[in-house]
Amino acid sequence: MKAFIGTFVNKIDAKGRVSVPAPFRAVVQAKGMNAVALYPSPTEACAEGCGMDRIDTLVDAMPDDFSPIARNNDMAEIILASARETPFDADGRVVLPEDFIAHAGLSERAAFVGKGRVFQIWDPDKLAESHAALKQRIAAQRKAASGKGGA
Amino acid sequence: MKAFIGTFVNKIDAKGRVSVPAPFRAVVQAKGMNAVALYPSPTEACAEGCGMDRIDTLVDAMPDDFSPIARNNDMAEIILASARETPFDADGRVVLPEDFIAHAGLSERAAFVGKGRVFQIWDPDKLAESHAALKQRIAAQRKAASGKGGA
DNA sequence: CGGACTTACATGGTATCTCATGGGAAATCA
DNA sequence: TGATTTCCCATGAGATACCATGTAAGTCCG
Numbered sequence: 001m002k003a004f005i006g007t008f009v010n011k012i013d014a015k016g017r018v019s020v021p022a023p024f025r026a027v028v029q030a031k032g033m034n035a036v037a038l039y040p041s042p043t044e045a046c047a048e049g050c051g052m053d054r055i056d057t058l059v060d061a062m063p064d065d066f067s068p069i070a071r072n073n074d075m076a077e078i079i080l081a082s083a084r085e086t087p088f089d090a091d092g093r094v095v096l097p098e099d100f101i102a103h104a105g106l107s108e109r110a111a112f113v114g115k116g117r118v119f120q121i122w123d124p125d126k127l128a129e130s131h132a133a134l135k136q137r138i139a140a141q142r143k144a145a146s147g148k149g150g151a
Numbered sequence: 152m153k154a155f156i157g158t159f160v161n162k163i164d165a166k167g168r169v170s171v172p173a174p175f176r177a178v179v180q181a182k183g184m185n186a187v188a189l190y191p192s193p194t195e196a197c198a199e200g201c202g203m204d205r206i207d208t209l210v211d212a213m214p215d216d217f218s219p220i221a222r223n224n225d226m227a228e229i230i231l232a233s234a235r236e237t238p239f240d241a242d243g244r245v246v247l248p249e250d251f252i253a254h255a256g257l258s259e260r261a262a263f264v265g266k267g268r269v270f271q272i273w274d275p276d277k278l279a280e281s282h283a284a285l286k287q288r289i290a291a292q293r294k295a296a297s298g299k300g301g302a
Numbered sequence: 303c304g305g306a307c308t309t310a311c312a313t314g315g316t317a318t319c320t321c322a323t324g325g326g327a328a329a330t331c332a
Numbered sequence: 333t334g335a336t337t338t339c340c341c342a343t344g345a346g347a348t349a350c351c352a353t354g355t356a357a358g359t360c361c362g
Contacts, residue, residue: 303362304361304362305360305361305362306359306360306361306362307358307359307360307361308357308358308359308360309356309357309358309359310355310356310357310358311354311355311356311357312353312354312355312356313352313353313354313355314351314352314353314354315350315351315352315353316349316350316351316352317348317349317350317351318347318348318349318350319346319347319348319349320345320346320347320348321344321345321346321347322343322344322345322346323342323343323344323345324341324342324343324344325340325341325342325343326339326340326341326342327338327339327340327341328337328338328339328340329336329337329338329339330335330336330337330338331334331335331336331337332333332334332335332336
């Protein structure tokens with residue numbers, strides 16, 4: 001199964017359009033789809049994207065029965081409430097909804113970041129900050145583990 | 152299978168009419184239907200809607216036999232009792248029944264919220280409150296899990 | 303080994319169409 | 333007949349489909 005990997009920075013035009021990187025487009029088009037699902041990340045300052053097949057998985061995760069004791073699935077609920085199916089135009093671009101741009105703090109350029117089954121869309125500056133913090137956490141974890149004789 | 156996803160806010164006119172968002176309309180029309188089923192949510196301050204096919208699922212959930220020991224399905228019973236089939240007009244609008252408007256506390260605008268197999272109709276202000284609480288629950292869950300060393 | 307050509311991808315602009323919304327006429331019910 | 337509901341049409345804004353350009357990389361040919 002093809003996955004979303006790598007980072008690509010593309011330009012956002014005046015209408016909020018942005019080219020989805022060709023490798024990412026290939027991932028969803030390989031599944032016969034011509035659109036991506038986008039939604040604001042519930043936990044980070046970015047937008048997140050995936051194929052519609054992943055949305056179907058979320059739908060299945062929603063309480064489908066009519067039991068009054070049905071468990072909630074907060075994450076699925078917030079994503080389904082905020083997601084949008086954004087089709088590709090003829091050239092592989094999508095239109096970023098206005099509220100997603102606001103949530104992610106996007107302006108001129110959008111960084112598409114592969115995360116495996118999903119991808120994220122960041123403002124390049126905010127992405128750099130996030131990655132700096134990430135590397136610090138890794139360093140801290142290595143330091144914490146070094147006492148145990150790890151490599 | 153197409154699902155109800157996303158949130159769309161439309162205006163309620165003086166006659167109680169409101170445009171069903173085109174993507175939602177497409178979901179039910181793809182199944183050959185030209186109406187939605189609406190009912191007051193048994194658990195929340197909103198109206199809920201779905202295709203008539205889902206009502207059929209509810210009917211199947213009702214006890215069908217004449218046995219005195221037939222099990223009840225309270226949720227299905229209350230939904231079937233209060234649901235109404237509301238057809239689209241030529242432009243894809245429906246008329247919200249007066250009592251549903253009252254139950255959901257609707258006034259000028261209606262927020263259609265996708266929930267996968269069903270959708271909900273909220274007053275935009277009440278929806279914002281509900282989502283704020285939802286995000287807090289998610290944040291609390293993440294905080295509770297963070298001690299396990301996850302990224 | 304170098305240069306021209308081709309292809310694929312990103313980007314910008316324009317035209318067209320769909321959708322949300324408002325108003326009014328016709329029909330139905332009491 | 334009066335009130336209420338249903339159907340139809342008009343309109344403007346916003347979204348989408350289409351077309352054209354630029355550019356970089358890769359390939360084929362000389």
